[in-house]
Structure formats: C-alpha cells, structure tokens
Amino acid sequence: MSVTAAQGFRAAGVAAGLKPSGRPDVALVVNDGPDAAAAGVFTRNRVQAAPVLWTRQVLTDGRLRAVVLNSGGANACTGPAGFADTHATAEHVATALGVGAGEVAVCSTGLIGVRLPMDQLLPGVTRAAAELSATGGGLAAEAIRTTDTVSKQAVRTSSGGGVVTVGGMGKGAAMLAPSLATMLVVVTTDAVADAATLDRVLREACRTTFERVDSDGCLSTNDTVLLLASGASGQSLPEAELTELVTAVCDDLAGQMLGDAEGSTKTISITVTGAASEPDALEVGRAIARNNLLKCALYGKDPNWGRVLAAIGTTAAAFEPDQLDVSMNGVQVCRAGAPGESRDLVDLSGREISIVADLHAGDAELTVRTNDLTDGYVYENSAYST
Amino acid sequence: MSVTAAQGFRAAGVAAGLKPSGRPDVALVVNDGPDAAAAGVFTRNRVQAAPVLWTRQVLTDGRLRAVVLNSGGANACTGPAGFADTHATAEHVATALGVGAGEVAVCSTGLIGVRLPMDQLLPGVTRAAAELSATGGGLAAEAIRTTDTVSKQAVRTSSGGGVVTVGGMGKGAAMLAPSLATMLVVVTTDAVADAATLDRVLREACRTTFERVDSDGCLSTNDTVLLLASGASGQSLPEAELTELVTAVCDDLAGQMLGDAEGSTKTISITVTGAASEPDALEVGRAIARNNLLKCALYGKDPNWGRVLAAIGTTAAAFEPDQLDVSMNGVQVCRAGAPGESRDLVDLSGREISIVADLHAGDAELTVRTNDLTDGYVYENSAYST
Incomplete structure (x- = not known):
C-alpha cells in the first residue's frame, strides 16, 4: 500500500513508454487533504537536476497537492530546455487534477544528460491521473524502479487510540548523500501536522537513516525525499512520536535499498x-x-x-x-x-x-x-x- | 638497471621465502658514496606501518647508506613487536654492510596485521648483501613486486657535458596518497646534492606525479618514496634540472603503475x-x-x-x-x-x-x-x- 496506506491519498503507476522495456515508468501521488502540508530533503550535489530545482522552489511555501515521478530519464544536465520540460510536466498534472502547478512536485530518475520524451511522458501523466486509486500505492512503487529488482514499500501505524498511519515508497540502492544511484522517496501520513513540523521530522528521520547508508560513495544529481501530510485522520501526534514513525518507515526503506543494492551479496x-x-x-x-x-x-x-x-x-x-x-x-x-x-x-x-x-x-x-x-x-x- | 643505473649504487634481489610462491621478495639497495644524502616522502595515512615509522626517524638527518625492502608482508598494525622486527632488520643490514642501523631505511609491502617471519627474512637479507652488484637493479625491482604483473623501472640522464643519471624502481598500482595498494619507490642519482635540496626536489617531483595518480582512492599504510644521492658523478646540477630529471623518472614509474593497475583495461x-x-x-x-x-x-x-x-x-x-x-x-x-x-x-x-x-x-x-x-x-x- 505504501503511499496510499494513510488516509487522504491516491496514487497510480503506468507505462508511458519512457523505458525501452515497456515497464511502468510514471507514478503519480495525490494528497486529497484536507491538509496539503509537505516538506522535502534534497541531494547536496551542486549539479542538480531540473526536477530538483523545480521541487525545491515549489516547496518553499510548505504545500504540495501532488507528486509526479518518472523513471527512464533523470532530466539532469539538460539546460533551460530540461527545466521547461519539468515545468510543463507540473502544469500538465495541475490541469489534470485542478490544482496549481506550484503545488506539484516532480521527481525524475534515469540517465543524465538526455531530454525526456515529452510526447510520451505527458500522455502517461494523463493516464496516471485517470487511474488514481486509494489502493494504487503498489503500482506507483513499481513505476519508479530503475535497476531495483523489487519495489520498496513500508508502512507504520501509531499505537495510540486514534490511529495515524505513515507509509512510504522508495527507489534506489542508494542514500541521500552520497548514493549508488538516484534515491527517490515519497512518504505520506494522515496525521495533522504543519509544514514546519514536517520539515523538522523529515530532516531528523533522514539524518539517522538515509544519511547513514553509503552504498558506493557516489552522490546523485536527483536524490529527493518528500513527506506529505493530509490531516485526514484528524489526529495530531507529539512531534517525537511522529518522528519515530517517519524514521521507522525511512529506516525500513533504507534497509530494503541496501538489500537490493546493485550486484551486492553482503x-x-x-x-x-x-x-x-x-x-x-x-x-x-x-x-x-x-x-x-x-x-x-x-x-x-x-x-x-x-x-x-x-x-x-x-x-x-x-x-x-x-x-x-x-x-x-x-x-x-x-x-x-x-x-x-x-x-x-x-x-x-x-x-x-x-x-x-x-x-x-x-x-x-x-x-x-x-x-x-x-x-x-x-x-x-x-x-x-x- | 633502475636503481643501479647511477654510479655509486649496488643492488640485489633474492627469494627469502616470505612469498608462498617462492618468488623474489627481499631487495637491497646500497649507496657506496662518496655521499650519502637522502630524502623521503611518506603516506599521509595516520595508521603507519612500522617500517614507515622507522624510516621517517632515520631520515631526520638526511643520510642513508642502504634501503632494504620486502614484499610478502606489510608489517603494519603489528604493534611494538612489529617495530622491533623492523629495527632488527635494519641492524642486520647494518652489520652485513658495516654501516650504522640509523643509515638504513626499511620498506615493507604485503598483508596488514601479520608479523614478518624473521627467521626467513634475516637470512634473506644476508644473502642479498652477499649478492650486491652494480647491475642488480633489475633483480631488486623484481623482488618488490606484489600483485604487479611486471617490474617498474625508469632511467633518465642529464643532457649536459658531465653526465648525471637518475634511475628508479617502483611497485604498486598506486599513488602516494591515496593508493590502490602500497606504493614503494626508490630513486637514486649520482649527482652531488645535499639532503635539503633532495628533499625539495623529491617533494616537487611527487607533487606533480604520484600525487596526481588516483587508482582506487585507497590510502596505504606503507607508501614510501626515497631519493638517494651518491655524488659519484662528481657533478652537481641546477636544482631545476635535477627536479626535472627526478620528476621524469617518477612520472614514468607512475605511468607504469597505472598501466599495470589491478584488473584495469583503461x-x-x-x-x-x-x-x-x-x-x-x-x-x-x-x-x-x-x-x-x-x-x-x-x-x-x-x-x-x-x-x-x-x-x-x-x-x-x-x-x-x-x-x-x-x-x-x-x-x-x-x-x-x-x-x-x-x-x-x-x-x-x-x-x-x-x-x-x-x-x-x-x-x-x-x-x-x-x-x-x-x-x-x-x-x-x-x-x-x-
């Protein structure tokens, strides 16, 4: 279930033709609210892909309604034209969902230095929007795989009375900095939490999980970890407890990535x-x-x-x-x-x-x-x- | 000819039984003078092998009469007992040659964390001393190989009237910092030059050669580069010219190491x-x-x-x-x-x-x-x- 385990989220994963193999390559995650609070942590590489530049920018107000992710192309080192492609993708998602483009995060992974085939990507986004489902988390997790041999998903729930759920998906045999290949992670929760809290929670969770996984010392241009809160449970948690849940999900995903690291036996x-x-x-x-x-x-x-x-x-x-x-x-x-x-x-x-x-x-x-x-x-x- | 190309040097290489393969594993280089000026550059690794600690110490007065080198064991991380082994080796060389132990440098390469078999090493040193020859440079270069598939040797001569020769041998598919495996290099010259000059010449030569080779980012505990001057040519060179010759020899050796780097095809x-x-x-x-x-x-x-x-x-x-x-x-x-x-x-x-x-x-x-x-x-x- 991953990103759709928490209430208030829908997701989809489709094959848009970006991957020569014909496997799923476009994922969409939508936060139906009522809240749209969000936070992100990004690669420290100074050469940053267009989607990283875009998503950092749209996250400055701490709000996200949707995340669109593609494998089959990193859209890094593609110049102003590549940034325009990312912008067009966000606009396309916004139109399909009836939200603002400034509420749409974009993540890409694949080969650096190659433009994305927009004539395949945009129809894929349209199809993903049409197929959004409250049980679509698994399909979305499949669609962001590159050399991953299995999809990575994790879910945790709070132990108290009113249950809060945190779920996530990830790709990459990787870490935030540095990484074996691009690491993309989307974590969702139905807790009620403001953007500033989510930012602190996510940074702390990354610090002790993805930041302490070092597969091959190589820092990707595209690494992105996003945390979205819908507030749909109506429950808020003490910050320490929310941090614990998000950290547990991140730690689980980090372990799955290492377990699936390229060619690894140990x-x-x-x-x-x-x-x-x-x-x-x-x-x-x-x-x-x-x-x-x-x-x-x-x-x-x-x-x-x-x-x-x-x-x-x-x-x-x-x-x-x-x-x-x-x-x-x-x-x-x-x-x-x-x-x-x-x-x-x-x-x-x-x-x-x-x-x-x-x-x-x-x-x-x-x-x-x-x-x-x-x-x-x-x-x-x-x-x-x- | 390598380390015996310059006048005033003898060398030898013998099989002492340190290597299970039975191949040559002990080399000896002797400076017969008249001068005994020398300089050294060492690994920057803070975990330094016993022979590195020893050789740094004996070089403080800028004099060396001999260098003994062994493959088949790095004598690193061997504690005070390992340092005593290095000391005993230098004393053994000193006795055999009639010089002071404080004039003998020691270099080792091989597995870390294992004591050297002194009952094999010392008899090997005795044999090497007996076999010293003004044409022994090639045998010495053979004896310091570990995973090297070929020995590395280089010689350059000055273009002026009274000819000065610089020759060297090296092992390792490596660099000074960091290295793929231990890099050991001995360079000899018959130029007349004092220790302070040799120190400047060697540092400059290393800076633009070995220091700019980075095979696998791993910094050895044993890396050592030594420069010995016999003064036997009776000629001194302008410092810039000597630097040029030593740099050329180091550059040649560095290139040979890369060309023979473990498993490399490029x-x-x-x-x-x-x-x-x-x-x-x-x-x-x-x-x-x-x-x-x-x-x-x-x-x-x-x-x-x-x-x-x-x-x-x-x-x-x-x-x-x-x-x-x-x-x-x-x-x-x-x-x-x-x-x-x-x-x-x-x-x-x-x-x-x-x-x-x-x-x-x-x-x-x-x-x-x-x-x-x-x-x-x-x-x-x-x-x-x-």
Missing part, C-alpha cells in the same frame, strides 16, 4: 564506538564504508581487518593508532592496533556482516550501513548506461 | 581546465577519478558524461553548473552543463582515455590519472588477501 553494518563526537564517528564510518579494497575483501568473505585500519587512518577523527580495536561478526580481530583473536574464527558466509570499530576517544557512537563491491556491481554499471 | 587522464586555483583543479580531478560509477562506465566503453558532472558537483570548487564543459577523447559531449556533441561520436575502444573538464572559473589547470573499475579488480581484491 549487507554490512559499521558501528563506530568510542568516538570523541558524532561527526568523528560519522567520518570514520563513511571512510570504512567507502573503502573499495575492504568492500572487495568482504565480497570474498575475507576478514581483512587491516583495510579497516587503513581506512580509519585516512580520517581526521580523534584517535591513537595503537588504541584501535576492530571486531568482525563478534570476533575481536584487532586489539590496540595490533592482531587480536585469529581471523580464522570470523565467519563471513552469511549476507549480514557487522564491523565494530572502537576509537577509544570518547562516548559517541553510530552505525553506517553499506554493501560489498562485486563483479555484479561492475557489470550493472558498465554493461549499459544508467 | 588508463584515464582527467584534465581539469579553467579552475580558479590549483587546489580546486585537484579536488575536481580527484572527485572524477574516484567516481566508481564513471570508472565502471568507462570499463564498458560508455561515454557517460553525466557521471563526470555528478562527480564535479560533489566538490567545493568554484564553478557554475550551467557553465561546465566536458570532452571525452576530443568530443565535447557536454557544453554549458547540457548535451553537446553526440556521445555516439566518442570512441572509447582503446586503452587510453582522455577526459577534459573546463570549469570556466579561472586559469588553473592540471591532470589527474586513474584507471577503470573492472571485475578483474574485484576479483584480485576479493579472491585472496593482499
């Missing part, structure tokens, strides 16, 4: 403990997550902890090299910067791998998630343009 | 023009060189210039996204941040690929070199520990 959680600060812990976690040599070794089921230390050594975090401890799947293979228990005790045969690096420099701690680097990844990213 | 030069400053140009060049998605695309002969722009966008360099130009093998596929000439015109079938990115933000320009990301790289780094 899902790797890297927990940095004993850091002097959270930024230190994050820098170290990311450095480990981005080390190609380590990621290859883990693909090969090799507990090569020296590559973990080599990665830590590239950071500016507070630590002493001779105090570093590293555990892999519960075996402390490195103690005080030197060999600890035998690496032969480490079993890396399963998909889940846990690495714990203790800096012994403070009390801060966090976990970054990544995946391995495989010949499957190389194949998917060399055999055809994405 | 050698990629990334020239950044129109940058506001050299640091800006370097940041952009490195960001492009480290983009896994681009490196996979180039492996697949796909001129996916959108990934170049996405990489540029992750930097803090001065530029406007709608002014970026990108050429691939002479075809300007991106003009003003939008599609330029057809990507179909780009021929990426050869090994050499040239990418030019013009930031239109100033006059600074430089070139960073890298290679593609292939299933061969994944295989070499996952199938066994390195």
Whole structure:
C-alpha cells in the first residue's frame, strides 16, 4: 500500500513508454487533504537536476497537492530546455487534477544528460491521473524502479487510540548523500501536522537513516525525499512520536535499498564506538564504508581487518593508532592496533556482516550501513548506461 | 638497471621465502658514496606501518647508506613487536654492510596485521648483501613486486657535458596518497646534492606525479618514496634540472603503475581546465577519478558524461553548473552543463582515455590519472588477501 496506506491519498503507476522495456515508468501521488502540508530533503550535489530545482522552489511555501515521478530519464544536465520540460510536466498534472502547478512536485530518475520524451511522458501523466486509486500505492512503487529488482514499500501505524498511519515508497540502492544511484522517496501520513513540523521530522528521520547508508560513495544529481501530510485522520501526534514513525518507515526503506543494492551479496553494518563526537564517528564510518579494497575483501568473505585500519587512518577523527580495536561478526580481530583473536574464527558466509570499530576517544557512537563491491556491481554499471 | 643505473649504487634481489610462491621478495639497495644524502616522502595515512615509522626517524638527518625492502608482508598494525622486527632488520643490514642501523631505511609491502617471519627474512637479507652488484637493479625491482604483473623501472640522464643519471624502481598500482595498494619507490642519482635540496626536489617531483595518480582512492599504510644521492658523478646540477630529471623518472614509474593497475583495461587522464586555483583543479580531478560509477562506465566503453558532472558537483570548487564543459577523447559531449556533441561520436575502444573538464572559473589547470573499475579488480581484491 505504501503511499496510499494513510488516509487522504491516491496514487497510480503506468507505462508511458519512457523505458525501452515497456515497464511502468510514471507514478503519480495525490494528497486529497484536507491538509496539503509537505516538506522535502534534497541531494547536496551542486549539479542538480531540473526536477530538483523545480521541487525545491515549489516547496518553499510548505504545500504540495501532488507528486509526479518518472523513471527512464533523470532530466539532469539538460539546460533551460530540461527545466521547461519539468515545468510543463507540473502544469500538465495541475490541469489534470485542478490544482496549481506550484503545488506539484516532480521527481525524475534515469540517465543524465538526455531530454525526456515529452510526447510520451505527458500522455502517461494523463493516464496516471485517470487511474488514481486509494489502493494504487503498489503500482506507483513499481513505476519508479530503475535497476531495483523489487519495489520498496513500508508502512507504520501509531499505537495510540486514534490511529495515524505513515507509509512510504522508495527507489534506489542508494542514500541521500552520497548514493549508488538516484534515491527517490515519497512518504505520506494522515496525521495533522504543519509544514514546519514536517520539515523538522523529515530532516531528523533522514539524518539517522538515509544519511547513514553509503552504498558506493557516489552522490546523485536527483536524490529527493518528500513527506506529505493530509490531516485526514484528524489526529495530531507529539512531534517525537511522529518522528519515530517517519524514521521507522525511512529506516525500513533504507534497509530494503541496501538489500537490493546493485550486484551486492553482503549487507554490512559499521558501528563506530568510542568516538570523541558524532561527526568523528560519522567520518570514520563513511571512510570504512567507502573503502573499495575492504568492500572487495568482504565480497570474498575475507576478514581483512587491516583495510579497516587503513581506512580509519585516512580520517581526521580523534584517535591513537595503537588504541584501535576492530571486531568482525563478534570476533575481536584487532586489539590496540595490533592482531587480536585469529581471523580464522570470523565467519563471513552469511549476507549480514557487522564491523565494530572502537576509537577509544570518547562516548559517541553510530552505525553506517553499506554493501560489498562485486563483479555484479561492475557489470550493472558498465554493461549499459544508467 | 633502475636503481643501479647511477654510479655509486649496488643492488640485489633474492627469494627469502616470505612469498608462498617462492618468488623474489627481499631487495637491497646500497649507496657506496662518496655521499650519502637522502630524502623521503611518506603516506599521509595516520595508521603507519612500522617500517614507515622507522624510516621517517632515520631520515631526520638526511643520510642513508642502504634501503632494504620486502614484499610478502606489510608489517603494519603489528604493534611494538612489529617495530622491533623492523629495527632488527635494519641492524642486520647494518652489520652485513658495516654501516650504522640509523643509515638504513626499511620498506615493507604485503598483508596488514601479520608479523614478518624473521627467521626467513634475516637470512634473506644476508644473502642479498652477499649478492650486491652494480647491475642488480633489475633483480631488486623484481623482488618488490606484489600483485604487479611486471617490474617498474625508469632511467633518465642529464643532457649536459658531465653526465648525471637518475634511475628508479617502483611497485604498486598506486599513488602516494591515496593508493590502490602500497606504493614503494626508490630513486637514486649520482649527482652531488645535499639532503635539503633532495628533499625539495623529491617533494616537487611527487607533487606533480604520484600525487596526481588516483587508482582506487585507497590510502596505504606503507607508501614510501626515497631519493638517494651518491655524488659519484662528481657533478652537481641546477636544482631545476635535477627536479626535472627526478620528476621524469617518477612520472614514468607512475605511468607504469597505472598501466599495470589491478584488473584495469583503461588508463584515464582527467584534465581539469579553467579552475580558479590549483587546489580546486585537484579536488575536481580527484572527485572524477574516484567516481566508481564513471570508472565502471568507462570499463564498458560508455561515454557517460553525466557521471563526470555528478562527480564535479560533489566538490567545493568554484564553478557554475550551467557553465561546465566536458570532452571525452576530443568530443565535447557536454557544453554549458547540457548535451553537446553526440556521445555516439566518442570512441572509447582503446586503452587510453582522455577526459577534459573546463570549469570556466579561472586559469588553473592540471591532470589527474586513474584507471577503470573492472571485475578483474574485484576479483584480485576479493579472491585472496593482499
């Protein structure tokens, strides 16, 4: 159900012909209200796709009535003509729904540097608008897939009396910054919440979920996460509780993305403990997550902890090299910067791998998630343009 | 001839049994003088191997009589015991040669986190000392190979009357910072030059060669580049001329390393023009060189210039996204941040690929070199520990 699990939302997914495969490639999500509050978080890449530029702009008033998403083309690095295409798409949605174009967000994903075939996209939008349904969340989630092998959907509900629902869909084996490929996420809720609250909730949810997934260190031009509230439940939640629900949905989607990362065979959680600060812990976690040599070794089921230390050594975090401890799947293979228990005790045969690096420099701690680097990844990213 | 091309040097390479394959794994280079001036440049990784710690220390007085190098073990993350092993190795060389241990540099490469088998290494050093020869440069270059498929050697001579020679050997498909695997380089010259001059010459030579090769973004714990001067030619050169010769040798070695990078099929030069400053140009060049998605695309002969722009966008360099130009093998596929000439015109079938990115933000320009990301790289780094 994903984006239509919460009351007040309809969605659709159709095949407009943007993908050579003929699979669904246009999704539409509509907020029927009564509220139209919304917030967004976007890529930090300075080269931003036209739909990112457009959606940032329309979100300045904290209102959205609809989100139109397409796969089959990123509409990035397409110049003023590409921006005009995004604008025309939003106008087309607005006309079909009887709302203002300034209430329509646009998200695109696919190859960079190619114009979208508007003669296929706009009729597709018309069809999607005609097929909107309160059970259309699954079809919408299908339509935003690119190299995803499965659609990603998640739903959570509040535990109190008047039930509030949060649902979301996502695409990408990715993170917000950086990403393996474009990550697009739409989260909807029927809670009553104003735009300022949604903005705080969404930023906090992203910070501890998508922002801590680092699949391949590459930051997309199109990453977008949107949160829409219809208020249709008539219920408002304490901000902390709403944050918890939205975070749970984002965390679930992030995990699904990693589990489906291009060519991956391992899902790797890297927990940095004993850091002097959270930024230190994050820098170290990311450095480990981005080390190609380590990621290859883990693909090969090799507990090569020296590559973990080599990665830590590239950071500016507070630590002493001779105090570093590293555990892999519960075996402390490195103690005080030197060999600890035998690496032969480490079993890396399963998909889940846990690495714990203790800096012994403070009390801060966090976990970054990544995946391995495989010949499957190389194949998917060399055999055809994405 | 490499390190024995210049007068005043002898070298040897022997098989001590450190490598399971039984191939040569211990090299010795001796400076017979009359001078013993030397300089070194080391990894910036904060986790530094015992031989790096040792060699930095003995180089503080700018003198070296010998360099002993071993493959088959990095002696990194081995604690105080590992440092004692390095010290013992230097003492052993000193005794064999009749010099002081403080005049002996040590370099190691191989797996991190494992102690060296001293009962094999020390007898190997004894044999190497017995086999020292003024034509031993080639054998020494062979003995420092790890995953290198060929040894790397380069020689240049001055064009003036009294000839000065600079020769060098290297291992690694790598760079000084960061590196694909440990890079070890020893350069020798028979020029008369003091340690301070050698230090300036070597830093400048590294800055424009090894520092601008970025194979896989991974910074080794063991990277070392040493420059030794015997003064045996009796000639001194203007500093600029010596810098030119040493730079030429380093550039040649850097090119050989890239040409032999693990699993690579493409050698990629990334020239950044129109940058506001050299640091800006370097940041952009490195960001492009480290983009896994681009490196996979180039492996697949796909001129996916959108990934170049996405990489540029992750930097803090001065530029406007709608002014970026990108050429691939002479075809300007991106003009003003939008599609330029057809990507179909780009021929990426050869090994050499040239990418030019013009930031239109100033006059600074430089070139960073890298290679593609292939299933061969994944295989070499996952199938066994390195």
